[in-house]
Structures are given as structure tokens and as C-alpha cells.
Amino acid sequence: TVWRDLISSAPDAKFPPAAGRYHLYCSYACPGSHRALIMRTLKGLEDVVSVTYVHPTWRLTNPDNPNDKHRGWVFGDPLGQPFSNTINRGGPFPPAYTGNKPDPHFDAFSIREIYEVAHDTSGKYTIPLLWDSRLNTIVNNESSDIAYMFNSCFNAFAANGDLDLYTEDNEEGMAKLNEVNEWLSPLMINGVYRCGFAKNQRAYDTAIDELCKAFDHADDILQNQRYLTGNTLTDADIRLFVTLLRFDEVYAIYFRANARLVMLTPSLLSFCREIYQMTGVAATCDMEQIKAHFFGSHPEWNNYSVVPRGLGFMELLDMPHDREKLS
Structure with missing residues (x-):
């Protein structure tokens, strides 16, 4: 079974938008x-x-x-x-x-x-x-x-219904979003997993090279503009954030993606701080549970489910950021 139905406002929709449903x-x-x-x-x-x-x-x-x-x-x-x-x-x-x-x-x-x-x-x-x-x-x-x-699909019920992280009413914005997605997903988001799942040195070397290229590309972009597509927050920024949040504490260790660190990359660390400090976002971030999953769920990789302490990445996210100056 493939579960890919969508919420729809069409008159005969099986799954219409509704609150509480x-x-x-x-x-x-x-x-x-x-x-x-x-x-x-x-x-x-x-x-x-x-x-x-x-x-x-x-x-x-x-x-x-x-x-x-x-x-x-x-x-x-x-x-x-x-x-x-x-x-x-x-x-x-x-x-x-x-x-x-x-x-x-x-x-x-x-x-x-x-x-x-x-x-x-x-x-x-x-x-x-x-x-x-x-x-x-x-x-x-x-x-x-x-x-x-x-x-x-839930804008009629949403407290922030006017917020659009897909820039659907802006053709130029959608084009920029699609351009970012061409490299963000295959090289960055999936790249950490390809490093971790590599079965030989050649596969790992290819994966880590591509991951570093994407990491550095994100760094270059965010040194010069506030978000990945410009001055507008989009879904691409959220996708990058959830990857970067896990990078230093999990991916660099567990998936051998240790050729880069967010905490040593000022633009990406500042970017993470801004997203983390947006209203309500910090409450969605639980590093203890992130680590419990990755280090505890795969005993073939980590027999005794020992969880590394890390360098305190989460504490860095409460510090001020200066992303406004890029707008």
C-alpha cells in the first residue's frame, strides 16, 4: 500500500481540511x-x-x-x-x-x-x-x-494562515526553491546517510566529497543572504535546519560525516540559531531523544547502545544571532 493521499478542498474530497480530524x-x-x-x-x-x-x-x-x-x-x-x-x-x-x-x-x-x-x-x-x-x-x-x-491545506484554521513556506504565489520564489532542492536533498540531506551506509572506501569517499561540497555550498550562500533562496524563509530552510541540528552530535560520529562541523562554520551556526529561536521551534528539538534513536536503535552498529556525550551543540543555539543584517 502506498499512502500518498492529500488533504483537498475539492467538493468530493475524501480528506477535506478540518480542525480536530x-x-x-x-x-x-x-x-x-x-x-x-x-x-x-x-x-x-x-x-x-x-x-x-x-x-x-x-x-x-x-x-x-x-x-x-x-x-x-x-x-x-x-x-x-x-x-x-x-x-x-x-x-x-x-x-x-x-x-x-x-x-x-x-x-x-x-x-x-x-x-x-x-x-x-x-x-x-x-x-x-x-x-x-x-x-x-x-x-x-x-x-x-x-x-x-x-x-x-489548513490555512482557514491556521493561526498563521498567510505564511507560505513554498512561495506558491511567487513564480520567481518557486524557481529559486526548486533550484535549491536540486542539490539540497541528494547531496546534503541524503548525503549523510550515504556516508553512513557506505560499504567500501570508494563509496564513502564519493559520498563524503559530495556532502562536503553541498555543506560548503550552503555555507557560501548563507554567508551572503539570510535564507537559502534569499530573504524569504522556505521549506528548504527547514529541511536544512533539521539536518544541521543532527550533524555535529550524530551524523559526524555515527555516519562518519566528520569532515565538517556546524559549530565550526559561523554562517551555518548562526542560521541554526535563527531557526531555533523562531517561536515554537525550540520545543520541537530534543537532542536527548535524537541521540537515543540513532545510538540505541541499531545494535548491529552500536552493540551496547552507548550514547556519546558530544560537545554541547544545543547550548550554542540559545546565543544571539545576527542574521537580520543580511536582509
């Missing part, structure tokens, strides 16, 4: 979830689309069947017991971190069970996941679609 299943740890959360926050949709933050550390999703090895996102249980990783090492991880709560609809143990309620046949139990609580089915599980819908 849709629910976002997401994680503070997941970059795609984070993109959707920031869009929800900036648009002022907190009272329109409800949210559940799942536990950041993957667990076996069908623990009663020893032959079922699928691991993935589970719900927090504040009354539960601490647990180890999926090979019974490391941790112990708390049964819930800040904001992790049980499933409000079906009392499910895992996101997998939500997919099964919707009769999913794909077997890819990913988040973010936009759920229709009226029809009891999945609307969409693609982060780019969900971010777009939050930007464009």
Missing part, C-alpha cells in the same frame, strides 16, 4: 517528522492537528513472536519498565522520554499496529504518519507531502 504520529528523533512538526508550529496548527510523539528507541514490534524480527517505532509508556536494545544490551532506556505517551486511538504498542488497523500491505511502518480519526485510516506517510499539506 487529523492526527500526526511522529518522533522528535526522526528528521522527516521534525520537518513536519516545525511546519505545524510555524503555521500555528497546534490546535488543528493533534500529535503523538513515539518513543525514540526502536524495539521489536511483535515481541510475542520470537520469529518476527521487525523492529521499529513504539509508543511511550510512562508506567512501563526500562528496557535494553533489541539484542538485550545497552541502556536501560526509560519507558518514556519527555512527551512520549501511549497511543490515543487504539492503545497500540507500536506504529506497526496503526498500519495494520489501516490494512497496510507494504510492511514499511514509517513515520511521520498523518491519520484520519474520522475514517480510521492513513492519509499520508511521506514527510514532504505532510509538510506541504500543513503549509497549504
Whole structure:
């Protein structure tokens, strides 16, 4: 099953815009979830689309069947017991971190069970996941679609309905956004994963070279203008931010993307400070849960789920920025 339906105001739409009808299943740890959360926050949709933050550390999703090895996102249980990783090492991880709560609809143990309620046949139990609580089915599980819908489909209910992070009424702005997306996604956002998943030195060298090129390109742009497309905040800036937020503390270590650091790149650090200090954005950023996911969910890479302390990147984000001078 491919879940790519859209919210639409068409008269016969299956999923019309409405307040209180849709629910976002997401994680503070997941970059795609984070993109959707920031869009929800900036648009002022907190009272329109409800949210559940799942536990950041993957667990076996069908623990009663020893032959079922699928691991993935589970719900927090504040009354539960601490647990180890999926090979019974490391941790112990708390049964819930800040904001992790049980499933409000079906009392499910895992996101997998939500997919099964919707009769999913794909077997890819990913988040973010936009759920229709009226029809009891999945609307969409693609982060780019969900971010777009939050930007464009709920304006009648949004506190900041006039904010448009896709510059849809500006052809020149859309052209600039599309130009940025041509390099941002394949080289920067996906680049960190290609470094981490490289199976040989040649593949890694190619990936890290391309990542450094994209990193430096973002640096060059943001030394001279406030945002990636100019003076207007767009979805591309949010996508870059959720990558940079994880870069020094996770990607540089876990994915061997250590040829660059945000904290040593003044323009990118200042850019992160500005986004982080926008109203409501800081509340979507939880480095403890980000680390718990990456360092705790893949025991084949990190047997004992030891979480590196890091250099205190989050503390740097509260310091003043000077991005206004570039406008």
C-alpha cells in the first residue's frame, strides 16, 4: 500500500481540511517528522492537528513472536519498565522520554499496529504518519507531502494562515526553491546517510566529497543572504535546519560525516540559531531523544547502545544571532 493521499478542498474530497480530524504520529528523533512538526508550529496548527510523539528507541514490534524480527517505532509508556536494545544490551532506556505517551486511538504498542488497523500491505511502518480519526485510516506517510499539506491545506484554521513556506504565489520564489532542492536533498540531506551506509572506501569517499561540497555550498550562500533562496524563509530552510541540528552530535560520529562541523562554520551556526529561536521551534528539538534513536536503535552498529556525550551543540543555539543584517 502506498499512502500518498492529500488533504483537498475539492467538493468530493475524501480528506477535506478540518480542525480536530487529523492526527500526526511522529518522533522528535526522526528528521522527516521534525520537518513536519516545525511546519505545524510555524503555521500555528497546534490546535488543528493533534500529535503523538513515539518513543525514540526502536524495539521489536511483535515481541510475542520470537520469529518476527521487525523492529521499529513504539509508543511511550510512562508506567512501563526500562528496557535494553533489541539484542538485550545497552541502556536501560526509560519507558518514556519527555512527551512520549501511549497511543490515543487504539492503545497500540507500536506504529506497526496503526498500519495494520489501516490494512497496510507494504510492511514499511514509517513515520511521520498523518491519520484520519474520522475514517480510521492513513492519509499520508511521506514527510514532504505532510509538510506541504500543513503549509497549504489548513490555512482557514491556521493561526498563521498567510505564511507560505513554498512561495506558491511567487513564480520567481518557486524557481529559486526548486533550484535549491536540486542539490539540497541528494547531496546534503541524503548525503549523510550515504556516508553512513557506505560499504567500501570508494563509496564513502564519493559520498563524503559530495556532502562536503553541498555543506560548503550552503555555507557560501548563507554567508551572503539570510535564507537559502534569499530573504524569504522556505521549506528548504527547514529541511536544512533539521539536518544541521543532527550533524555535529550524530551524523559526524555515527555516519562518519566528520569532515565538517556546524559549530565550526559561523554562517551555518548562526542560521541554526535563527531557526531555533523562531517561536515554537525550540520545543520541537530534543537532542536527548535524537541521540537515543540513532545510538540505541541499531545494535548491529552500536552493540551496547552507548550514547556519546558530544560537545554541547544545543547550548550554542540559545546565543544571539545576527542574521537580520543580511536582509
